[in-house]
Amino acid sequence: MANIQSLDPTASPLDYYGWELRRQREAHGLKQGQLGDIIFCTGSLIGQIETTKKVPTRDFSERVDAALGTDGLFSRLIGLVLRSQLPNWFQPYAEMEAKATYISTYQAQLVYGLLQTEEYAQAVLSVDRRAKVDGMVAARMERQRVLQRDQPPALWVILSEAALLLEIGGPGVMRRQLAHLLKFQEDPWVQIQVLPFSTGQHTGMMGTFTLLRFDDDPDLFYMDGYDQGHMTANPDVIKERSVGYARLQAAALSPEDSARLITRVMEERYAAPHSTDER
Template sequence: MPNIKRLDPGASPLHYFGAELRRLREAAGLTLDQLGGIVFVTGSMIGQVETAAKTPREEHVPRLDAALGADGSLIRLWQLVKRHRLPDWYRHIAEHEATATEIRVFQAQLVHGLLQTDEYAEAVLGVMEREGLEMKVEARLDRQRILDRAEPPLFWAILDEGVLRREIGGRRVMRNQLAHLLSFRHTNEVQIQILPFSAGAHAGLMGSFILFSFEEQADVAYMEGYEEGWATANPKEVRARSLRYDLLRADALSLGKSAELIARVMEEHYGEEP
């Protein structure tokens, strides 16, 4: 008999997803290759998903659910798997993003994750380690779905001018990233300001930070480190961060002038290669 890897559904949500997928497939009397043929992937891929060696793509999950008559159970379980793909310390921040009514960010080094293109995200997340990079990028892009909701949070971003000029991933990637920022110019839910170099010393010199506001709970201030983040709901700390943010917003260019600077940097620094 072939050596069938035993599954431990309790190891993680991904392992539980794989175990459920195998259970449903075997109950349907399908081989790996047969199920793969139905959902347009290889049987080997199905096997890797069942043993938690690989995470399925977003678009594969509804196909698997329909092919196995799971009545939406795999789709619902997939939401838990996606949350688990984030680092342990970052899941709380993803929860804040998902439940906040307003998100205010100051970014001194990079475009914020909720505004990143897939290629920019790949370049950022792949700096130290490329193992599991595809899964990490998918998890980051999945967070951006909150901006597409019927009632999205108000997202206000202040980016240091250096963010526009720091070439991440190459000229083409940066051009597409800045074009993506400009695509929000006429939306009410996403506002982007640029803090110009001419502002000199400013209230954000100590680094990037985020402020989350909610309907029925205290505001939260968050700062991200190299390996983990720091968050607090202490009113004094949150008030201090809010003051810093207001000062940064006052020093930043207007929304219109910010868009003009983004467009100018995009053309002057990342224009098409001759």
């Protein structure tokens, strides 16, 4: 990784963040350990972030701003830093997702990224990208901030029943992930439906896909693969997939029945163990 003496602040958002952190810290006459004491972390962590060996979090950035009086500088930078941790092919979608006013998605195997818990995301992303998993998890959590806006997008999620049964990270992780989904029952902007196996053939058999709608821009269709994403505003594709999604909504369980199924799976398949150790 980069040596702080040779760190190029123009190389990437992460490099600039590390360079600026060191510059601001030294301008305040603080050593790494001293700054760490102020913001309740180790000097080693400060050093790792300054040399791009560690990706900062939003919480870390806000504490640095408060400690150094940098007027929100690092809180503004962190969004760029975390977005840069997403795969290059996924970044265009993430940018459009953040601008959408209506998101409708069908998920064939996994919980949608905006609804994932941190530990669930960690388990999913660590399969292929262990070296970058911390930064990618932080980036996924950053994406979820769109749901916390004063005017969040309307989000409609259809999950295949497989997403409830595919055990990601172990029973405890799944139990907490399903419990997290249930918290959205009271959210007026989020609707979750489960498509049961008993549906048989359906219009989502092509795989996971998402439709994005905007106030002033054309609708977008998106689906991703292992190392690439496909996004189009082709009106014929939008029409076909919108009808397909409406048929999925009609075939899926109601939001109320979906919540009952999620609860049943959580309590029966991922019941809390009697001992303190989970398998």
